[in-house]
Each structure stands twice: as structure tokens, then as C-alpha cells.
Amino acid sequence: MAPTNPNSEKILDFVVYKGNGIKGLVDTGIETVPDLYILPIEERLLPNNILPYDSIPVIDVSNWDDPKVKESICDAAGKWGFFQIINHGVPLHVLDAVKEAAHRFFGLPYEERNKYWAGNSPTDTVTLKTSFVPQAEAVLEWKDYLSFRCSPRDLESFPLWPPVCRRFADVMGDTTVDYRKYRLKKNLELQNSTHIYNCLMTVYRDEVVEYMENAKSVIRKLLEVLLEGLKVKQIDKAREYTLMGSPIVNLMYYPHCPNPDFTAGVRPHSDISTLTVLLQDDNGGLYVRATENDSWIHVLPINGALVINIGDILQIMSNDRYKSIEHRVVAKRSKDRVSVPIFVNPGPDAVFGPLPEVLESGEQPLYKEVVFSDYFKYFFSKKHDGKKSMDFARI
Numbered sequence: 001m002a003p004t005n006p007n008s009e010k011i012l013d014f015v016v017y018k019g020n021g022i023k024g025l026v027d028t029g030i031e032t033v034p035d036l037y038i039l040p041i042e043e044r045l046l047p048n049n050i051l052p053y054d055s056i057p058v059i060d061v062s063n064w065d066d067p068k069v070k071e072s073i074c075d076a077a078g079k080w081g082f083f084q085i086i087n088h089g090v091p092l093h094v095l096d097a098v099k100e101a102a103h104r105f106f107g108l109p110y111e112e113r114n115k116y117w118a119g120n121s122p123t124d125t126v127t128l129k130t131s132f133v134p135q136a137e138a139v140l141e142w143k144d145y146l147s148f149r150c151s152p153r154d155l156e157s158f159p160l161w162p163p164v165c166r167r168f169a170d171v172m173g174d175t176t177v178d179y180r181k182y183r184l185k186k187n188l189e190l191q192n193s194t195h196i197y198n199c200l201m202t203v204y205r206d207e208v209v210e211y212m213e214n215a216k217s218v219i220r221k222l223l224e225v226l227l228e229g230l231k232v233k234q235i236d237k238a239r240e241y242t243l244m245g246s247p248i249v250n251l252m253y254y255p256h257c258p259n260p261d262f263t264a265g266v267r268p269h270s271d272i273s274t275l276t277v278l279l280q281d282d283n284g285g286l287y288v289r290a291t292e293n294d295s296w297i298h299v300l301p302i303n304g305a306l307v308i309n310i311g312d313i314l315q316i317m318s319n320d321r322y323k324s325i326e327h328r329v330v331a332k333r334s335k336d337r338v339s340v341p342i343f344v345n346p347g348p349d350a351v352f353g354p355l356p357e358v359l360e361s362g363e364q365p366l367y368k369e370v371v372f373s374d375y376f377k378y379f380f381s382k383k384h385d386g387k388k389s390m391d392f393a394r395i
């Protein structure tokens, strides 16, 4: 949607078309929020609408087989659509490393970040973007993000980029890339700044992959428990593809904002995933819708915890037993916020709809069968707009 204000046009050009992102704009030292980012009052998160004493459930998953743990997960998925898990087994250093990677990437100079800007990136498995769908938004979101497609097939292509891996393998006298050796070498290369960028880029990949690899068993467990709650006995290969065939990991970056109350880090939306595993930092700023009448609950940061939310696909598969709840993000005034969501998405050609196990007793399906890539395209054809995407599948 083209802005009518000439200053907004300039900002749109700088941020979106020149690929500086909101990070680039903040780096120019702006002291007020530009019009292009100012939400109408009725769309802002007002303090009166925040419920100060409520919180989403926190579930200790140290014993996944405990029936009480399973019950808490399925209950939370049905009542809240959002919960945090602790003692999930993903090491703290892996979580810290991927958050640091986000800070390092967005700390790179423009020229280096821009190599991965949508359209410039050497591979479509990694792309840098800003806002959500700038072409469809009259007001932009105060965020940039580096998005990694992480299906097994995408991961196979990772060793092909960036080329420094091959160079490193040559240097180390090794024909295969050994990432531990690479990290040691990285420290040396950091002192020799000609390779700094390539080193850093590889390290992000390393850390994203490490996070994803560690999170996989948590995702699997969660899906097993949630599907058991829907009377599905076992996740076979076809179901696995429908539930988690094409995960995406985003390094989200919300630079500090002169007046975060005026703008949206992310507008209210539900995720289109089956579920989302979100690592947030200690800044806070994520809010979950509490009721239909516009009240919101802050998701308190807990060190080492992962925030789990049910996405539209699982709501559809469960025929509304589980809920994909709207959430939104508000940036910080003096700190740069990062988060790392894993969107556990179906494979592109997977077809989903209410599960036969759920409809077994004669219940009417509330949704039709949909191909995931169609749902995905629809979601990315418009601005974040609450739960409207679900209309695409509703009967």
C-alpha cells in the first residue's frame, strides 16, 4: 500500500526497497517514530488493556511420560493455546548462542546484512526481511528478521553456502567441514578481518542448526502428547510430514524504539504453524490475547524456558479442541529485543483438515481440507490480521 506522505515514501524506500530494514533507520539516530510506523490509536496496546496479574501456564516437562504433564500440556493447548515449558532438555548454552547470533547478525554493517536481503540472498533457504508484508501494510511493523528454512532437504544444501566453509575445509586439510574446528579457526580469522563476515555468517548457520537439532526432540514430544490427546496413537511418516515437514527458524530483531507504545513490533496475529517454539530474551514484550474484548497477558521471560503456542494448523486438525491464540509484540524503548521462533510447519504439499480420529464419533468438521502451500500464500498476501487466515479453511 503506497504511503501518501512524501516522508513516508522516502522511509519506505530506505527501509524496504534499499534494504536497510528498520535496523538501518534506527542506526541513523531517529528520535521519533516516523508516521509510516504509527498505528491508529485503536490498534495500539494500551496499558488499561493489559491484565497485570495473569500469566500463561508454566509446565515442567522433565518427565514427558508423567500423565499429569501430558494432561497439563493438552489442557493448556485447549484453554490458553500458549504455555511455557521448563526443564525441556535444550541446553542453556545453545539457547544463549542462538540469541547472541541474532545480535551479531544485526550488528553487522548494512553491506553485509544486505547480501541476504530478500532478492539478493545466494540461496532461498535464508532471507532477510523487514516488517511482515510491507506491500500490503499501510503501517509497518518495527522488526527485521533473518529467516532460515530448515527442512531436512534445506539442511542438505547448507554445506553449499557460504563458500568459506569449503575454503576453511581446505585450510584445515580436511575435505569435510568440521564445525568444531571451524569455530576454533573462526577465532583466528576474527583477528584477520578480511574473513570476518564469512566467518560470522557460517557461525549463525551453525548456531541455528544446533538450536534446531536440539529443539527437534522437544517438538516431537510435544506433538506426540498433543496428538495422543486427540486419540492419535502414533505419528507415522505421512503424519510427520503434515505436522512438521518444513520448519522455519527466524532470528527476529526489534531494535530499540523512541516510542514503542505508538507502534507494533508484531501486530495481533495467530501463527499458521502446527505449533511454534519461541525463545525470547529477557526484555519481555510478547503479549497473548486473554479474551475477545481486547485484554492481553504479558508472557513473562523465564531464563531457559521455551514459549509454546498452538498454530492454526493444529487448531484445524483438532477441530477446535486446541486453540491458536492471537499474540503481538511491543518493542523496547532503550534495548534491542531478539527472539527466535521455530515455526513447525507442514510440508508445502501436505494436505490437512480435521483428523479422522477427532471426527470418529460423528462430530461435524468445522474446516475443509487445505494444501499447506495455499494457506501459507494466503497468510503472506495480507497484513497480520488477527485470526482472519483461518477463514481460508473454515467451512
Ligand SMILES: O=C(O)CCC(=O)C(=O)O
Pocket (backbone or CB within 6 Å): 252, 266, 271, 278, 280, 285, 286, 327, 328, 329, 338, 339, 340, 341
Ligand atoms: O518475537 C516474538 O516474541 C514473537 C514473534 C511472533 O509472534 C511471530 O513472528 O509470529
Ligand SMILES: [Fe+2]
Pocket (backbone or CB within 6 Å): 269, 270, 271, 327
Ligand atoms: Fe507469532
